[in-house]
Amino acid sequence: MTKQNINFNTIKALLFKDKSILIKAHICAVAAAFTTVLQPLLIPLLIDDLLLNGPGKLLNKLKIILPESMHEATSFIAITLFLTVLLRLMSLSLNILQSKIFTRLSQAICHDLRIKLLKRLKNVAIKYFENTGSGKTAALFTNDVDTVEQFISKTISQLILSILQLIATAAILLWINVQLGLFILILNPIVVFATIKMGKKVKKLKRSENKAIASFQEKLTDFLDAMHELRISRRDRFFLNKIIDSAANMRDTTINSRWKSDAASRGSFVIFLMGFDLFRAAAVYIAFTSVDLSVGEMIAVFSYLWVMMTPVQNLITIQYSWFAASAALERLNKFMNEEEENKGKSKGIEFIYGDNIDIEFKDVSFSYQKGIPVLNKVSFKIPAGQHIAIVGATGGGKSTLVQMITGLYKADQGSVLFNGMDILDIGLDKVRDNIGVVLQAPGIFHSSIRENILMGEIAEDSEIWQALEVACLDEFIRAQELGLDTSVGNKGLKLSGGQRQRLAIARMVLRKPQVVILDEATSALDPETEAKVLQRLKAFLHNRTCITIAHRLSAIKQADSIKVFENGSMIQSGLHDELINQNGVYSKLYQTKGK
Known part of the structure; x- marks a missing residue:
């Protein structure tokens, strides 16, 4: 770098x-210096000329300028005082x-x-x-x-x-x-x-x-x-x-x-x-x-x-x-000079926006600290348009996988592929244009609901309301006096945790990404509201590649495939019923969390 x-x-x-402005400043400085240094000279010279009958260094010049009627001490003193004050004012102004x-x-x-x-x-x-x-x-x-x-x-x-x-x-x-x-x-x-x-x-x-x-x-x-x-x-x-x-x-x-x-x-x-x-x-x-x-x-x-x-x-x-x-x-x-993000470079390969996108992890290893792996030679593929769920105990590497898919972290070994192309060959900007992420604690800005959903995008109000409807937040917003222009407060504190999550879901829906990542996106919702949101999301997620990370198993049962992680490795993969019958980690998690 x-x-x-x-x-x-x-x-x-x-x-x-802008040299013209600098020249003006220098002209002011020269003039200010000139007016400043002349001030102490006038009165002392007048003392020499008037009181001590000196050589007339100042007096002779004043006699040339002033009419003969003013050739007297009072006039000379007044004129000298006036010039001194004038120079001070000019110096101040300059x-x-x-x-x-x-x-x-x-x-x-x-x-x-x-x-x-x-x-x-x-x-x-x-x-x-x-x-x-x-x-x-x-x-x-x-x-x-x-x-x-x-x-x-x-x-x-x-x-x-x-x-x-x-x-x-x-x-x-x-x-x-x-x-x-x-x-x-x-x-x-x-x-x-x-x-x-x-x-x-x-x-x-x-x-x-x-x-x-x-x-x-x-x-x-x-x-x-x-x-x-x-x-x-x-x-x-x-x-x-x-x-x-x-x-x-x-x-x-x-x-x-x-x-x-x-x-x-x-x-x-x-x-x-x-x-x-x-x-x-x-x-x-x-x-x-x-x-x-x-x-x-x-x-x-x-x-x-x-x-x-x-x-x-x-x-x-x-x-x-x-x-x-x-x-x-x-x-x-x-x-x-801090290390900058490696966003990759497109090697002439056009990543087609809106196409069905499959994602593949190929022997991916990653660690935050050397010698302490978070992901260890992870390999699996998410077919285009499929919905997979990733589960596991805390610290198993689930959220790190999300960071790898979005390119926030780069693999120490192995590669992350989109439609068979390495994420860095495509370029992170292109990849991220196709990804929508909803986090457990989404970023909410101190502004209106409209601005928090749009996030700089341009959309009609009807599109915003459709997104809010998918997130089951439309009724709440309609009940507000200012509607979409309702302020959410600092960090969205005027909203409940569940409302903040649903606002983030609406934000994602409005973008219409081809890849959707839901990282504990409904954890703050009550079971009834969660069920409604997941049902409406199901229609939206049709033909979109989706990854759900959740501890609450009700959020993952509808996935096409469930990947179970432990200590940075994928140890189980399959459908809900299959994994339950395997009597493994998933079965224990399910028994612990309950239906």
Whole structure:
């Protein structure tokens, strides 16, 4: 599998995707830097010209612009104040505009990243979801992508503006006094480098903090998902205590991370202030020893030292954002490089949709953990249009067979064939288009009955009602005020377990698959309702290949053939009456479960 890394080069490429917007942002940054660095220069120059009878660096220019009637101190002061305020407002407006542009850019980039992650999510192997909680996965799409977004929207925009401000400030300092300007420009990188050294541990601290947060989110998500069951069984307190422990761990880790990160940030700022003190002392010394530096210019130098403080502090802070973004990208890349599902490739063989489909297991072996087989050299064939039932004790490998047929798991040895063709030669997408599965605990979405049945398919209401009729759920839905638009609640909790199963049956019927798998699909139904559903399904399943997995033997007696599994091997096969007379595992199961 080719590695699909998301790195800062990826972000750079996405930034340059729309160069016109980026050019606008840079123009704003240049203009904002220009308006910012001019502000401290006006008043000090006016002090030199008005109070100290200086060379007139500002005054002479104002005299050219202003009419002779305004050539007086009050006018000069008022005009200078007006220009200073105007420059501040212009700087504010340009900064806001630049922030708006970068926010749009960052959101567009993060949208692209989320789409990239979602496309990857579709192809990730099923074992990733078995090993990783939904909380951790959700955190990737929210927290980590948001961290990258913050880096782009604030950090990169600050980086551009800060560099431009430093360049413009450096130019003005060199214009005021070459010696002082060079001293500040040479010493500044040393100060910044010293602060960067202090921030290197922040990345590890942030990684530990994010790990603790993800663990808390995962436990909380699991708890919320199982809230009803936990509360009924009075185990909510136990699991809540586990979440509280996780929250305490998150608290301790976050405290450790935050105060140390804050200490590093404050230490960096103190180093910068020490540099500022050094700059100020140098300015006083040069003013004392040089006739070229006026009082107003020295005040301007002090002002520019404060102007430099913001961009330098931004550059120092950027490293912390960079460390956080790097840690987020590491987690995103780990997800992007998870093993993907092998969906197979069609080798020019056309799998004809709607044809009668037979299924064959040929010496299939499979294990979740090496050395612990779940299926052991299983071989049998399901003729097209036949209904078979698979029974056996829990852990016998029944549900794993379903996962093999749907391609969620691949055989370690042997092969699964559809109409004589290997499932991977056909391609899983084609195979799954022909399969309908109803699980014991079907996935129900927090939406309407209509949307839960359609699942993105397009169908007339009449077709939906026909499917509901097969599932014996039509009367219940008609009795609801909103009918098909009735909300089922979170995870379908407004429905009973049996109603959720029948909703899933209706969903399957609407698809009209050629292969139907019923995995404990009627286990939550009462005997009377189950009998009605099975009777109506019998007509629907005519000429369709059907596999029923059930513990309740009433659901399997009508099968054309029954396969009995134990410890991953098929040990019996035949009709109900034949198997009863064999006095084997099936007979014992039947006696245990009863008619």
